[in-house]
Each structure stands twice: as structure tokens, then as C-alpha cells.
Amino acid sequence: MKKVWGRLYLAFVLLILYLPIFYLIVFSFSNGKNMDVFRGFTLSHYADLFADGRLLAIFLDTIMLALLSSLIATVIGTMGAIAIDATKNKKKKTVLLSLNNVLMVSPDVIIGASFLVFFTALGLSLGFGSVLLSHIAFSIPIVVLMVLPRLKEMDKSLIDAARDLGANNWQVYSKVLIPAITPGILSGLFMALTYSLDDFAVTFFVTGNGFTTLSVEIYSRARQGIDLEINALSTLMFLIVLLLVGGYYLLTTRHSHKGNKPEIGGLIK
Secondary structure (H helix, E strand, C coil): CCHHHHHHHHHHHHHHHHHHHHHHHHCCCCCCCCCCCCCCCHHHHHHHHCCHHHHHHHEEEEEEHHHHHHHHHHHHHHHHHHHHHCCHHHHHHHHHHHHHHHHHHHHHHHHHHHHHHHHHHCCCCCHHHHHHHHHHHHHHHHHHHHHHHHHHHCCCCCHHHHHHHHCCCHHHHHHHHHHCCCCHHHHHHHHHHHHHHHHHHHHHHHHCCCCCCCHHHHHHHHHHCCCCHHHHHHHHHHHHHHHHHHHHHHHHHHHHHHCCCCCCEEEEC
């Protein structure tokens, strides 16, 4: 009986979460001008979307920003996680973890305002560079939190064995350590990518000089009234996210199905 109620509760939660999204998708095919009544099937809103050069340029800028910021944050975050895990002093390690978690628990408005003050004080112009640096900054703690559990689960004797066999530092990192924590790195990459794609508050503070992202542009247009062209764009973004999640699922599933004794950099665990 508990399983039945548990499944019903899960279904109810999923319905609440996904119903607005499906509502938005359905009306992206409506022949009307708003979401009051569905007035017949049409693809005109998608045609308008692909004819809107400004919106497509913003879409590409947003994708480029998310990819670049998530890649840089993944590299920095992975190195940071390795450094934190290697810290022997417990107090120092606790301090580093606490500092890492500050950006995770701080409100986005506070983070955005802080970055705005920081860039203004340094005399940096607001635009793509300021948004990129901000997205990298708030993505790094996410990557660290995704990679650290993999480092803790890793059998450290593999590293000792590699060193005993004559491996240098680069070989230890590239052949043993990085392959062992790859699932955590991928998790951090995908989380950073999705955080960057949907961020609004931080971006709203630090954008400028004609550069904007989809979240800021949609907010600006929504203040003038909902355009079903935005529904079409949101539908495409939802499909892109589904593809990303599906790709991540396939990668992690493939990694977990390699067997009970996965090969790591030529060594058998």
C-alpha cells in the first residue's frame, strides 16, 4: 500500500512540475495570439521565430555563453575539487568547503549585485565578458560539489600503485585520477551548463553593451505581453535540454555497464 501511495505522490508531483511546460508547448502550436483559448494547429509561430534574426542571435549567444562558461568552470572546479580532497588539515578543508558553498546558498540577487559592484569598481565594461566571468564564478562551486563525492569514493590505492609502477604526475592524473572521476566531471559539466542556460538574476545585473541572453530577453518581452513566439522558443529549448539529459544518461549508463571491474587508465580496479 505504501508503494502505491508513493507512486501516486510521485505522479502528482511530476504532473504539477510538467503540466505548465506541456501547456506552454501546446499553445506554441495555437493559431491565436495568446494562451487564453487554443484556436487551431499552426506552425506560424515557429516560422516567425526562425525569421526573427535578433532572437536567433540571442539564442546562439546564450548557447555559446553556456558552453564556454561550463567548460571553463568544469576545468577550474575539477582542479579545485582535487585540491580540496588532497587537503590533509581538517579545519582548512572545512573552511575551503564553506567558502565554496557560499555562492550556492547566497541569493542570486545578492550575487548579481556583488558582481555589478565588483565590475564597476574595476572599471570593466558590462557585456559578454562580464556575463561570462559571472557564469564561470557561480558554476565552479557546482562542479566542485559534483566531483568531490567521486574523489571520496575513489580507491586511493590506485594512485599509489601507479606511482609504484613508475608513473609520473601527469600519467597519474591523466591515466588514473581523471578517468576514475569522469562521471562526476560530466555531472558538473551538465549542471553548470543548465545553470548557465536558465540564469536570469545574475545575468540581469551584469549584462550590457547590447549583449543579452534568452532569459533577460524573454523577461523584457513578457513585460509587454506574452508572445507565442516565445512559446515556440521555449519548446525548442525544452527539447534541447531533453537531448542533453538523454546524452548524459547514456554516458553515465554506458560507464556503469562496463562491468564490476572497470578499467581505469590501463589498470583494473
